[in-house]
Amino acid sequence: MGQRIAVLGAGPMGLAVAYQLARDGHHPVLFEADDRVGGMTAAFDFSGLSIERYYHFHCTSDQAFLTILEELGLSEKMHWVETRMGYWYQNRLQAWGNPVALLKFRGLSLAAKVRYGLHAFLCTKRKDWRPLDSIEAAGWIRRWVGAEAWEVLWRRLFDYKFYEYGDNLSAAWIWSRIRRIGRSRYNLFREKLGYLDGGSSTLLKALHADIERHGGVIRLKSPISRVVIEQGQVRGVEVNGQVEGFDKVVSTVPLPYVPRLIPDLPSEIRQYFESVKSIAVVCVIVKLRKALTGYFWLNTSDPEMDIPGLVEYTNLRPLDQHLVYVPFYVPGEHPLFAEPDDFFIKKVRGYLKKINPQLSDADFIDIRASRYRYAQPICEPGHLDKLPPVALPVKGLWVADTSYYYPEDRGISESIGFGRRMAKSAVS
Structure with missing residues (x-):
């Protein structure tokens, strides 16, 4: 019986997390604030041509x-x-x-x-x-x-x-x-x-379809307002004024957003995320x-x-x-x-x-x-040693973004690889 897991952010890393979880028999629900998946890989209508907003x-x-x-x-x-x-x-x-x-x-x-x-x-x-x-x-x-x-x-x-x-x-x-x-x-x-x-839309559409085919859910235009933590454990997420229960939460949104979405983090971890450049x-x-x-x-x-x-x-x-x-x-x-x-x-x-x-x-x-x-x-000298662990000291909570696969630079392949590994670790 699979776990019900909220995944925050539908960029390549978040999609990879949901893809791996769904293929492994779990029930990911992917929350994305935008009206499309992809993050920086998403396409737009450029006077009749569907093309990525940022080159890859x-x-x-x-x-x-x-x-x-x-x-x-x-x-x-x-x-x-x-x-x-x-x-x-x-x-x-x-x-x-x-x-x-x-x-x-x-x-x-x-x-x-x-x-x-x-x-x-x-x-x-x-x-x-x-x-x-x-x-x-x-x-x-x-x-x-x-x-x-x-x-x-x-x-x-x-x-x-x-x-x-x-x-x-x-x-x-x-x-x-x-x-x-x-x-x-x-x-x-x-x-x-x-x-x-x-372009990247070919991959994004295939990932979207595969996640849903394996029982996952993708909810667009659905920014969460808060990850609910009680007694040191994840209980769910608040979205559209309602709290939805989840066994675990995996966040892939940029780290500077995390303190607002997860205000009940331990203070030293919250302060680190607030200081990220x-x-x-x-x-x-x-x-x-x-x-x-x-x-x-x-x-x-x-x-x-x-x-x-x-x-x-x-x-x-x-x-x-x-x-x-x-x-x-x-x-x-x-x-x-x-x-x-x-x-x-x-x-x-x-x-x-x-x-x-x-x-x-x-x-x-x-x-x-x-x-x-x-x-x-921005990755300063000794960057990796300064990062909090992906599995935070809150039961059922994983947090990472593209800075976590340092020293590699942000990229689609690196995000996919890291996201799939994070999904495996979240349910191991």
Whole structure:
């Protein structure tokens, strides 16, 4: 006889929890405040095209993602494409992402190129991240690549991705990002990334259907107001003014939401969740009549652009029009995050015209902006040791978000893998 378990949040992690619980014979009820499942992977109607609000891609090393595709019968919908990276620097488009491109890169000395390349290569070969756990990332990178390569290739990434948090990040966390891309390569010179037919919606719809087919329930537009705890044990959740009883509760919502949803947590745990730092994002998506560049990922280092890069999505997944994602990562408390959508849209029009002067106003078919307050948790040195345990000292309560699979960066595959493991532990 299975247990009745409330799962909070229908992003990839929450869906994976409910999927595993339902397949194991339990009775998950998944509560989601939004009108659709997916969280940051959810799609929207972009003038007739259903597309994700925030870009995603897949690497050959994304084992948990590939495993669940096989279980759901979706493996044939996965496609692998040779992609290219570029760099916008000194008002010039340059190739990037392989040793030849590095050697030909204009604006960097040979010594700086060698140091940068050696660091990237060793990162892809490193297996043990623990020695990097207590090291601050910016200093670690500067020591390896030198002041010149740091200034040209890294500083703006830290400035425009992390702002005031950029001087206290875990080197293990940054290393995992370098390694993931490095492991997506055929060899030193060729990169391979993947996409699903229909995008992430294909996976989300299949997960939704599979959860319900195995007896689970998904309740959209159903934000819970409180997890009910009595005498140190979960009793249920309050939703729409009513308390519903559950054997257990598994929360996958961003940690900063947890103190409000679970106010009866032990004080030291509640205080930790209240202190968690996160980066927000305003992501502008553009539909163009012509290609911007030939690159999938374009790093940018330009004093007139307050972004670390952009993604030309249709250089991975072919579509009828050309799609470009331009993310502005910024702390949620920063005044920039309060600016209206038009502020960011105007910036992006100017950036794209600068990168490709052949673009005219007539080439912009549509342009939108989406926002996500807790897009990127900040992982400081020693992050994992500071996290409360997933199984909290309240009987029947499990809490985690994307920061719990540190040192890996947030991603669909990592969320699926962690969510499935959390589901197993919750009923063991």
